[in-house]
Amino acid sequence: MSVWEALADPVRREILTVLREGGATAGSIASRFAISRPAVSRHLRVLREAGLASSEARGQERVYHLVGAPLTEVDAWLRRVTPARRPSPAERLDALETELRRGRRANEEVGDGHRSTG
Amino acid sequence: MSVWEALADPVRREILTVLREGGATAGSIASRFAISRPAVSRHLRVLREAGLASSEARGQERVYHLVGAPLTEVDAWLRRVTPARRPSPAERLDALETELRRGRRANEEVGDGHRSTG
DNA sequence: GACTTATATAAGCCTCCTGTTACGCTAACG
DNA sequence: CGTTAGCGTAACAGGAGGCTTATATAAGTC
Numbered sequence: 001m002s003v004w005e006a007l008a009d010p011v012r013r014e015i016l017t018v019l020r021e022g023g024a025t026a027g028s029i030a031s032r033f034a035i036s037r038p039a040v041s042r043h044l045r046v047l048r049e050a051g052l053a054s055s056e057a058r059g060q061e062r063v064y065h066l067v068g069a070p071l072t073e074v075d076a077w078l079r080r081v082t083p084a085r086r087p088s089p090a091e092r093l094d095a096l097e098t099e100l101r102r103g104r105r106a107n108e109e110v111g112d113g114h115r116s117t118g
Numbered sequence: 119m120s121v122w123e124a125l126a127d128p129v130r131r132e133i134l135t136v137l138r139e140g141g142a143t144a145g146s147i148a149s150r151f152a153i154s155r156p157a158v159s160r161h162l163r164v165l166r167e168a169g170l171a172s173s174e175a176r177g178q179e180r181v182y183h184l185v186g187a188p189l190t191e192v193d194a195w196l197r198r199v200t201p202a203r204r205p206s207p208a209e210r211l212d213a214l215e216t217e218l219r220r221g222r223r224a225n226e227e228v229g230d231g232h233r234s235t236g
Numbered sequence: 237g238a239c240t241t242a243t244a245t246a247a248g249c250c251t252c253c254t255g256t257t258a259c260g261c262t263a264a265c266g
Numbered sequence: 267c268g269t270t271a272g273c274g275t276a277a278c279a280g281g282a283g284g285c286t287t288a289t290a291t292a293a294g295t296c
Contacts, residue, residue, distance in 0.1 A: 001283095008126035009284085013195065013278055017217065020199050026243060041244055046283095060242055060293045068200050075196055081138050081187050119253095127254090144273060157255055159274055178272055180265045195250095 003070045006050035011035070012043050017067035026055075026062050058108060124168035129153070134164050137171060144180050145174075175194035190207045 006012055011033060018024055019033060030040040043062060047053035051070045056063045124130055129151060136142055136150060148158040162182060165171035169188045174181045 001127075004131070005126050008123045008130075010120075010122075010283095013122070015198075016199050027241095030243095035284090036286060037243075038245080038287085041137075042284075047243085057292095062243065066199075071200055072197055074192070076190055078193055078196070081131075081134050082189060083222075090276095123253095129254095145271095148273095153254090154256060155273075156275080160254075163274085175262095180273065182261085 001050055003050050004050065005041065006046050006052055009043065009046075011040075014048055015040075015043060015047065016052060016066060021065055023056070023063045023065050029064065042101050044102065068112055119164050119168055121168050121170065121191055124164050125192065128162065128166075129158075129166055133158075133161060133165060133172060134184060137182055140176070141181040141183050144182065147182065214230055 007016075014033070015029055017097070018029055026041060026044060027037070029044070030037040033040060044053060047064075048055060052067055054065045054067050056065065125134075132151070133147055133211045136147055144159060144162060145155070147162070147225040151158055162171060162173070165182075166173060170185055172185050176185065
């Protein structure tokens with residue numbers, strides 16, 4: 001199952017938000033949902049096969065971790081399809097950093113007058 | 119159908135990338151896919167009901183437009199679940215100021231040749 | 237070794253999505 | 267008007283996804 005299809009299910013998205021807080025066992029994850037544990041196990045398998053989660057056997061339990069790498073694909077698509085918009089502050093900051101690191105004089109027309117407290 | 123479910127289908131994602139280039143008629147969209155026109159019409163309906171597309175009757179044709187607003191929801195979720203690898207603009211500004219105050223010369227070697235021992 | 241705990245997998249059922257063909261509606265045109 | 271073009275919707279078949287119950291595997295406990 002693709003990353004997009006894996007993210008289409010609200011339970012799986014919720015599982016990922018749980019995993020974001022740190023590793024979690026299958027049981028502790030399942031206890032957060034009203035569905036049966038096998039159902040959660042299936043969701044975890046889907047997330048694993050989509051590359052969004054990894055499982056680590058720790059004794060009797062199985063600890064799951066979030067793998068954020070595949071999300072960059074989603075992010076990239078979003079950025080590609082989002083209509084031309086003013087660059088976000090983060091993007092502008094990114095551009096500014098690049099300019100500064102390249103040693104460009106910023107006094108051209110960056111004119112934002114952010115001359116505060118040297 | 120939710121935005122996530124609407125985006126789960128590759129045909130619908132492709133349709134959105136087409137709409138990103140500008141308005142397009144249902145026929146011109148359908149001609150880009152191997153599936154039948156009713157199938158595309160159904161996908162367009164899903165996109166409309168998810169708020170991702172709007173249709174405008176122009177004479178005999180029907181022009182579809184991209185509506186990017188619902189994508190912010192997806193973007194927000196991504197940002198919330200993505201591990202802290204992406205510093206916030208404020209953090210980056212802070213780091214940038216620190217770097218500049220430490221007098222780092224930007225024009226040293228921008229390339230990957232980071233042999234500089236300091 | 238028997239029992240419990242933690243988890244995954246298989247089988248079965250049901251629902252919903254996706255595609256097709258057939259049909260209806262509105263706009264343009266002679 | 268009658269005809270054609272463009273789109274949408276209805277009805278139907280095929281298939282995939284998701285949940286539950288039942289079963290299997292592995293680790294810990296006595």
